[in-house]
Amino acid sequence: FLGVIYLSVLISTASLMVLRESLMLGEMVALIAFFGMIIPSVNKLAMSNVQIQEAKIAFERMFEFGFAQTEESTSNGEILDLFDSIKLSKVCFRFAGRKLLLNNINIEIKKGRLTCILGESGGGKSTLLQLIMRFYELESGKILFNDEININQVILGNWRSSIGFVEQETKIFNGTLFQNICFFDPRAKPQAVEAFCNAYGLMRFFEKLPAGLASVIGEDGINLSGGQKQLVSFARTLYHNPKCLLLDEFTGAMDKETEGYMLEILEDLKYKIPILIVTHKISPALRSDYVYILEDGKISIEGTPINLLDSDNLLSNSYHEIMSFRALK
Structure with a gap:
């Protein structure tokens, strides 16, 4: 948009100078051609600056996350037993x-x-x-x-x-229904998860999926x-x-x-x-x-x-x- 404005101003100014005979017609054409080549490059440079600023913000957030202080956790304290x-x-x-x-x-x-x-x-x-x-x-x-x-x-x-x-x-998570229920616990067995679902009556809902507990539900549960x-x-x-x-x-x-x-x-x-x-x-x-x-x-x-x-x-x-x-x- 700015490039169009600059080019319009240039053509108007150059035309006025040609009419006043302070600029040759050939020189005006050369100026317009010159600026026609420069303006797209300037636009690209401006867009590159926007991308650089976005990348800078992304890096700042990445470093903020990477160097964030961990929560204070100690082995000293009460251990939960009865929870009333x-x-x-x-x-x-x-x-x-x-x-x-x-x-x-x-x-x-x-x-x-x-x-x-x-x-x-x-x-x-x-x-x-x-x-x-x-x-x-x-x-x-x-x-x-x-x-x-x-x-x-x-x-x-x-x-x-x-x-x-x-x-x-x-x-x-991207995986099967079984994996999402047991939270990818390597010790979990499909039979145990199925028994759990049956005990709570949840299998009647999960059986509606194509492969039951083995159904792949996709990233962020897209399916x-x-x-x-x-x-x-x-x-x-x-x-x-x-x-x-x-x-x-x-x-x-x-x-x-x-x-x-x-x-x-x-x-x-x-x-x-x-x-x-x-x-x-x-x-x-x-x-x-x-x-x-x-x-x-x-x-x-x-x-x-x-x-x-x-x-x-x-x-x-x-x-x-x-x-x-x-x-x-």
């Missing part, structure tokens, strides 16, 4: 340079009770799970394990390996639907026998039938391990035993689904909207 509960007490958190994202959060996750955090997208629900996983440091407050031990006193590797974390964005990816992530997490389960929008892409069955599994599993569901959908919240509603970075109200439906809150409003819509049909 996690309690968040007066937890506050913000990202650097931003306003407070989570303010005075008090939540308890325990065995025998299916716990749910309901909130709108972008409200800090996923960040709260990442705080439990110790991906970030709290600004204030504390997170207690079994009501008495601060999770920072637990060996980091032991803590994370004990918790099953189903993230909102499911990572699927799977969104709901099937979430099923794989859920199965992978359960296969490794977690002592606690954190689920971030784990049914977001599932159909109603599949979601209902996943919640049935959790209803049986809650007596063995503490479970926390984080969601913006009301169906998992209604199937939970206890619900915390997260609004504007705070727990606005909490209670059983039945009690919450009798008051004015996000759960009851969403529920009544759906019921009103169905009544209109």
Whole structure:
């Protein structure tokens, strides 16, 4: 675009000079031909500079990643044995340079009770799970394990390996369904994985794939639907026998039938391990035993689904909207 402007200005100026007889016609033609050869080269040089700047940024990021400090991990600390509960007490958190994202959060996750955090997208629900996983440091407050031990006193590797974390964005690797469930564990046997899937009733979903557990699902699960990816992530997490389960929008892409069955599994599993569901959908919240509603970075109200439906809150409003819509049909 700039080349066209420069050439137009040159032709206009040269034409005016020819009319004033201060420039010969042949000289004008020579100038135009000369600049016609130079301008494309200048354009290429400018584009090369853009590519150089992009490469510079890429190298800076690469070096930043390559020289990033590793997390402090020590062999000294508590080792998890019995896992009965996690309690968040007066937890506050913000990202650097931003306003407070989570303010005075008090939540308890325990065995025998299916716990749910309901909130709108972008409200800090996923960040709260990442705080439990110790991906970030709290600004204030504390997170207690079994009501008495601060999770920072637990060996980091032991803590994370004990918790099953189903993230909102499911990572699927290029390989078979079997490999993705066992996470490429060389000790895993196909028979054991199949027995596990049958025990939880998951094989009826995986049998729909062309080769069952031997199906190649492609890089990033290109051969799977969104709901099937979430099923794989859920199965992978359960296969490794977690002592606690954190689920971030784990049914977001599932159909109603599949979601209902996943919640049935959790209803049986809650007596063995503490479970926390984080969601913006009301169906998992209604199937939970206890619900915390997260609004504007705070727990606005909490209670059983039945009690919450009798008051004015996000759960009851969403529920009544759906019921009103169905009544209109």
